[in-house]
Amino acid sequence: xxxxxxxxxHFIFELFGCRQKEIDDIEFLKKVFKKSLEKSSAxxxxxxxxxxxxxxxxxxxxxSASHISVHTWPEKKYAAFxxxxxxxxxxxxxxxxxxxxxxxxKEIKLKKIKRGFSxxxxxxx
Amino acid sequence: xxxxxxxxxHFIFELFGCRQKEIDDIEFLKKVFKKSLEKSSAxxxxxxxxxxxxxxxxxxxxxSASHISVHTWPEKKYAAFxxxxxxxxxxxxxxxxxxxxxxxxKEIKLKKIKRGFSxxxxxxx
Numbered sequence: 287x288x289x290x291x292x293x294x295x296h297f298i299f300e301l302f303g304c305r306q307k308e309i310d311d312i313e314f315l316k317k318v319f320k321k322s323l324e325k326s327s328a329x330x331x332x333x334x335x336x337x338x339x340x341x342x343x344x345x346x347x348x349x350s351a352s353h354i355s356v357h358t359w360p361e362k363k364y365a366a367f368x369x370x371x372x373x374x375x376x377x378x379x380x381x382x383x384x385x386x387x388x389x390x391x392k393e394i395k396l397k398k399i400k401r402g403f404s405x406x407x408x409x410x411x
Numbered sequence: 412x413x414x415x416x417x418x419x420x421h422f423i424f425e426l427f428g429c430r431q432k433e434i435d436d437i438e439f440l441k442k443v444f445k446k447s448l449e450k451s452s453a454x455x456x457x458x459x460x461x462x463x464x465x466x467x468x469x470x471x472x473x474x475s476a477s478h479i480s481v482h483t484w485p486e487k488k489y490a491a492f493x494x495x496x497x498x499x500x501x502x503x504x505x506x507x508x509x510x511x512x513x514x515x516x517k518e519i520k521l522k523k524i525k526r527g528f529s530x531x532x533x534x535x536x
Contacts, residue, residue: 298526338412352469
């Protein structure tokens with residue numbers, strides 16, 4: 287597989303007030319990630335999910351254009367997500383939208399970070 | 412395995428002016444990550460590295476306390492890293508320091524992001 291261009295957009299977001307059962311359900315979270323990538327142009331290189339004892343799930347999907355990840359703390363009704371892709375702004379947004387529409391929550395905190403753009407544009411062409 | 416506390420510190424950093432051969436060397440990058448986690452209290456749940464054709468490496472280590480990742484573009488002498496842990500500020504810094512000391516580079520861009528702290532402290536105790 288060929289690498290993508292190093293023009294990354296990284297959405298870091300936290301969901302608060304989630305349903306405990308939902309974010310403790312490893313199969314549910316696998317499905318959410320699968321669905322969020324359905325229309326994606328990014329190739330899936332590897333995925334892995336893990337269920338903690340007594341609670342909590344952690345998982346990631348390694349993409350040809352970076353990665354997406356989830357770490358959940360059901361006891362706090364809290365989940366932390368990363369969507370880092372190099373396949374364009376629209377795609378990053380679509381994956382992000384798919385995830386937040388699939389998971390019940392009361393509040394969201396989102397940070398958008400451009401990666402690789404500025405320095406490369408100015409100094410390497 | 413038991414989940415960590417949801418008090419995360421996420422270092423997002425980019426290295427510029429890297430040596431092309433070094434950041435195109437999958438075995439080298441595996442060793443850098445292995446070494447960076449040697450004194451870590453975080454359990455390693457899964458790791459996966461992939462070498463692109465003709466160039467570039469992407470890799471991910473899923474930890475009991477979140478994750479570390481690397482995506483490299485040797486043709487731009489550029490590499491993007493994430494160190495997201497929930498095992499304390501010192502540990503996040505140690506892993507970060509280990510990585511940047513192991514990889515030749517000319518410039519670094521670093522963002523430090525607290526995750527999970529503020530909302531949880533104020534609203535959920």
